[in-house]
Amino acid sequence: MSLNAALFAGRVNFIAGFAAASGKTMLAKAILALLREKGLKCALISAGYEGGGREPAGAPALKMPSLEMPTFEVEKGEVFSTAANALPFLDCMPELIAGPVGSSALGPIVLARAERSGSAILAGPARSEALATLVEAARHLRGIDAVIIDGTLDRLTQISVLPDPQLYCAVRADRADCQQIAKRMATFYQLVHLPKWDASRAREGEALIFEGALSSATLEKHKSARDIPILIKDITRVFLRPDEIASLSARGRLFIQQEISFRGFVVALRDIEPEEFMFYLPHDVADSILSWNPYEHEEGSRFAQQAQAADIGRSARYKRGDV
Amino acid sequence: MKKPLPVPPHVLSFSQADSLFARLAPLSPYGKERVAEIGFFTDFEALESFYDDIEAAGAALDSLEHSARRDKLFWHLSRLTRIPESLAGTSGNSAPGSSGAANFSASNSAAKKISASSPSNADAWGLMELFLVKKFLVHYKGIFELLDDEARTRFGFFFSTQELLDVLSAGGSDAESFSISERHEPALAAVRARIARLSETALERRRKLQEAARTAYGIDFAGREMLILPVDKALDAMGKGRLGQGPLLAADPYDSRSMMIRLVPDTELLEAEEARRKARDEEKLLEQAAIVRLSALVVAAKDALQSYCRAVKRFDYSLAQWKLAQELGMVRPRLRARGTACIQCHGARFIPLEEECRERGVAYMPLDFELDTPVGILSGSNMGGKTCVLQTLVFLQLLAQCGMFVPAAAFETVVFGWIDVIGAAGESRGRGLSAYGFEIRRLIEVLHAAKNEPGFAVFDEFAHTTSAKEAQALMQAAVEQLASLSGTVALFATHIECSLPEGKGTAYRMAGLDSERARSIIESTPAQSERSLDALLAQINSLMQYKVIRTGKASAHAKSDALAVARLLGLDKDLVDRAQELLAESDTRRAPPAQDKQKERGAE
Numbered sequence: 001m002s003l004n005a006a007l008f009a010g011r012v013n014f015i016a017g018f019a020a021a022s023g024k025t026m027l028a029k030a031i032l033a034l035l036r037e038k039g040l041k042c043a044l045i046s047a048g049y050e051g052g053g054r055e056p057a058g059a060p061a062l063k064m065p066s067l068e069m070p071t072f073e074v075e076k077g078e079v080f081s082t083a084a085n086a087l088p089f090l091d092c093m094p095e096l097i098a099g100p101v102g103s104s105a106l107g108p109i110v111l112a113r114a115e116r117s118g119s120a121i122l123a124g125p126a127r128s129e130a131l132a133t134l135v136e137a138a139r140h141l142r143g144i145d146a147v148i149i150d151g152t153l154d155r156l157t158q159i160s161v162l163p164d165p166q167l168y169c170a171v172r173a174d175r176a177d178c179q180q181i182a183k184r185m186a187t188f189y190q191l192v193h194l195p196k197w198d199a200s201r202a203r204e205g206e207a208l209i210f211e212g213a214l215s216s217a218t219l220e221k222h223k224s225a226r227d228i229p230i231l232i233k234d235i236t237r238v239f240l241r242p243d244e245i246a247s248l249s250a251r252g253r254l255f256i257q258q259e260i261s262f263r264g265f266v267v268a269l270r271d272i273e274p275e276e277f278m279f280y281l282p283h284d285v286a287d288s289i290l291s292w293n294p295y296e297h298e299e300g301s302r303f304a305q306q307a308q309a310a311d312i313g314r315s316a317r318y319k320r321g322d323v
Numbered sequence: 324m325k326k327p328l329p330v331p332p333h334v335l336s337f338s339q340a341d342s343l344f345a346r347l348a349p350l351s352p353y354g355k356e357r358v359a360e361i362g363f364f365t366d367f368e369a370l371e372s373f374y375d376d377i378e379a380a381g382a383a384l385d386s387l388e389h390s391a392r393r394d395k396l397f398w399h400l401s402r403l404t405r406i407p408e409s410l411a412g413t414s415g416n417s418a419p420g421s422s423g424a425a426n427f428s429a430s431n432s433a434a435k436k437i438s439a440s441s442p443s444n445a446d447a448w449g450l451m452e453l454f455l456v457k458k459f460l461v462h463y464k465g466i467f468e469l470l471d472d473e474a475r476t477r478f479g480f481f482f483s484t485q486e487l488l489d490v491l492s493a494g495g496s497d498a499e500s501f502s503i504s505e506r507h508e509p510a511l512a513a514v515r516a517r518i519a520r521l522s523e524t525a526l527e528r529r530r531k532l533q534e535a536a537r538t539a540y541g542i543d544f545a546g547r548e549m550l551i552l553p554v555d556k557a558l559d560a561m562g563k564g565r566l567g568q569g570p571l572l573a574a575d576p577y578d579s580r581s582m583m584i585r586l587v588p589d590t591e592l593l594e595a596e597e598a599r600r601k602a603r604d605e606e607k608l609l610e611q612a613a614i615v616r617l618s619a620l621v622v623a624a625k626d627a628l629q630s631y632c633r634a635v636k637r638f639d640y641s642l643a644q645w646k647l648a649q650e651l652g653m654v655r656p657r658l659r660a661r662g663t664a665c666i667q668c669h670g671a672r673f674i675p676l677e678e679e680c681r682e683r684g685v686a687y688m689p690l691d692f693e694l695d696t697p698v699g700i701l702s703g704s705n706m707g708g709k710t711c712v713l714q715t716l717v718f719l720q721l722l723a724q725c726g727m728f729v730p731a732a733a734f735e736t737v738v739f740g741w742i743d744v745i746g747a748a749g750e751s752r753g754r755g756l757s758a759y760g761f762e763i764r765r766l767i768e769v770l771h772a773a774k775n776e777p778g779f780a781v782f783d784e785f786a787h788t789t790s791a792k793e794a795q796a797l798m799q800a801a802v803e804q805l806a807s808l809s810g811t812v813a814l815f816a817t818h819i820e821c822s823l824p825e826g827k828g829t830a831y832r833m834a835g836l837d838s839e840r841a842r843s844i845i846e847s848t849p850a851q852s853e854r855s856l857d858a859l860l861a862q863i864n865s866l867m868q869y870k871v872i873r874t875g876k877a878s879a880h881a882k883s884d885a886l887a888v889a890r891l892l893g894l895d896k897d898l899v900d901r902a903q904e905l906l907a908e909s910d911t912r913r914a915p916p917a918q919d920k921q922k923e924r925g926a927e
Contacts, residue, residue, distance in 0.1 A: 030547060033547050036546055084449065084451040085449075093515075095496060095502035096451060096502065097497075098499075100404075100451065110454070115502060118522070270578035295549060295583075296550075296551050297542060
């Protein structure tokens with residue numbers, strides 16, 4: 001399966017990544033291009049920003065947009081989140097439509113509509129509740145067909161407050177870090193596919209219920225309860241090591257109350273072929289790759305075969321002896 | 324109006340009044356700000372005025388006959404935005420000097436953030452500040468139009484800024500949104516038309532370049548700003564571009580086998596973009612000039628805007644009070660002039676306990692109580708509800724003096740200068756003081772305060788951590804001294820026997836345990852310890868009569884039912900029986916022998 005507008009239209013789409021520069025903003029722009037081709041209008045919302053987030057307490061708000069702030073070319077009628085101090089630098093004739101909601105280092109966050117095509121600086125609140133308020137306001141705006149959130153992985157907790165979000169994970173890997181990235185993908189995949197707790201089993205004492213975060217330390221505290229299922233609200237509360245997640249998953253002990261709709265990985269590779277990269281992935285993780293780099297030219301490129309990703313995966317697994 | 328006093332944290336914690344403050348739900352940022360300013364008022368007139376406000380807000384709501392109009396009022400209040408602090412100037416106006424008061428609302432931090440980023444003068448204003456003012460005015464006007472004359476007058480609503488609203492409304496596609504439009508600055512029309520033409524030219528040119536790339540190199544950008552191509556294909560396309568066979572391409576290495584290519588803008592596109600940039604600079608100057616003009620108009624309306632904010636703050640807060648009063652069956656307190664010692668309540672409810680009882684499925688008994696002397700002493704069974712009586716009274720008194728209605732059928736009280744709680748469990752002591760030491764420190768503070776100004780103090784099991792004999796002496800002395808102070812009211816919940824000064828004290832006891840039923844239950848169910856704590860508590864609850872009885876005796880002492888309660892809580896029967904035996908022996912020793920009694924009578 002490759003990217004197409006139908007995946008994103010009418011939905012709240014949250015783009016996560018494992019780190020800064022993992023291609024989240026580029027993926028958001030590619031999705032935007034797909035939706036525009038179909039004549040659909042988007043609301044673009046940023047969840048904080050890379051390397052930033054909230055300003056330290058007492059720090060004066062920055063007066064100029066920083067180079068780190070993602071700049072988008074928006075089209076007339078599209079909606080975006082931005083900061084008060086960025087407004088004079090936008091040339092898309094912004095019309096302010098909601099806010100202020102939360103704050104960033106560039107001042108309070110507002111929702112604006114581009115009255116003409118031009119550049120926009122994206123900024124968003126780091127606080128989950130503020131992000132939820134923005135998204136809620138954006139998705140109900142007349143003429144908006146999809147919401148795209150340029151998110152982060154380290155603040156994935158934000159997704160838990162969003163209305164029916166679809167989660168995408170942008171991944172960038174090269175020859176040097178491909179094995180490590182593959183492991184992270186596998187762990188992430190395990191997390192987003194944790195089984196949902198069956199409420200009918202929820203008799204008193206049948207599960208360890210964690211309202212807050214599940215960390216290695218909390219797990220250690222409850223090590224005597226080795227075989228009791230662990231129940232968490234959603235995957236954003238899990239702060240365990242990969243080996244702990246793998247161990248709990250393998251023993252069928254970890255459950256969630258609230259599922260997150262994970263739609264797949266979008267993987268940009270450098271100096272490594274898809275076939276080789278997929279060799280490091282468990283087959284179910286490889287199958288969840290939704291698309292390769294959306295900026296690869298489809299015809300005549302070395303990834304011309306990307307549409308047959310599943311075949312490549314099968315081939316890799318065959319070599320490995322999985323099938 | 325006198326400034327409100329901050330509510331001492333230990334009084335707040337004892338009365339759990341903060342749980343009720345937290346239930347106040349004003350809809351506007353100004354109403355929320357007012358909740359954060361709740362404090363203890365000692366001004367009779369101010370309190371009556373707060374109560375009048377609550378009733379007036381309720382009347383204003385009732386005057387909106389259709390629920391749709393009420394919903395509209397709530398909608399406007401909830402959509403109303405906070406305008407820049409330099410304009411609003413509401414902070415502390417309705418309850419100044421409340422910096423020490425407990426912070427019950429998170430809205431304060433949001434307010435500070437907006438205020439911090441908002442300029443202090445209109446020169447530095449931007450689009451957002453004007454957007455906020457417009458949105459504020461739209462919703463303020465909506466509220467104003469829904470209120471009747473009485474409410475407008477009461478809360479200070481007026482609307483004199485239609486012109487400003489009209490000017491601001493010239494920008495934005497709907498009532499709330501805002502942008503700088505050609506109606507704000509007519510010269511913008513020509514510049515914007517030019518920008519639109521240039522944008523169209525640039526867009527068209529980009530499309531043509533993309534189309535040319537597709538035709539010449541078979542490369543489809545499909546709206547993307549760059550593409551990744553295999554090196555050979557990228558180099559081939561770039562070579563063709565240099566030979567003039569297609570548009571020029573710029574390339575950067577992506578990895579060892581592919582390149583990232585972009586279309587190089589041609590002269591026509593660059594010229595269009597440069598012309599657009601220049602036009603955009605012109606537009607920016609015109610927009611800035613419009614912003615400055617609009618900002619000046621807003622600043623000129625500063626006085627009106629400040630009044631609007633104050634009116635909204637007062638009305639929204641009072642409306643939230645009214646809604647809470649309706650929800651919880653709260654009534655207006657009746658205040659007496661200071662100097663008289665009287666607290667009287669009928670059907671008073673300590674909401675946190677009432678709700679806990681409801682959750683646990685046990686009955687809750689509202690409180691009827693009257694204290695008309697400077698000192699009251701309340702004794703009675705263990706677990707008989709003495710502390711709850713104190714909590715209920717402090718809860719009601721605190722709410723009343725915070726300008727709120729109270730959960731009771733009726734509540735009549737005095738406006739005290741202070742309120743304090745001594746001996747409450749759970750108060751953090753610190754500084755190396757023992758529980759006893761801490762109580763003594765508090766007593767010193769209370770006596771000192773009472774000498775300056777009449778107040779209300781409750782003592783929960785005062786001096787219970789020291790020896791019984793000394794505790795009794797200390798309490799007797801404290802009672803005598805408190806009774807001698809004019810206007811201060813002190814209520815003790817205690818098991819210590821104490822004499823009350825003539826005409827200055829009233830003794831009360833809790834109705835307590837229904838001894839007959841308790842005995843029958845203890846005898847019929849010997850294995851109390853095997854029952855769950857919840858079950859035992861429910862049983863004690865059913866046996867207790869949570870009612871205050873005025874004994875009218877000069878000496879305050881009532882039985883504690885300690886052994887029966889211990890048994891009901893599951894304490895071992897043999898242990899309780901032995902305690903009963905010891906108690907009987909002690910009573911016998913204390914009672915004068917029969918012969919002595921006869922002698923005494925003969926002498927008489």
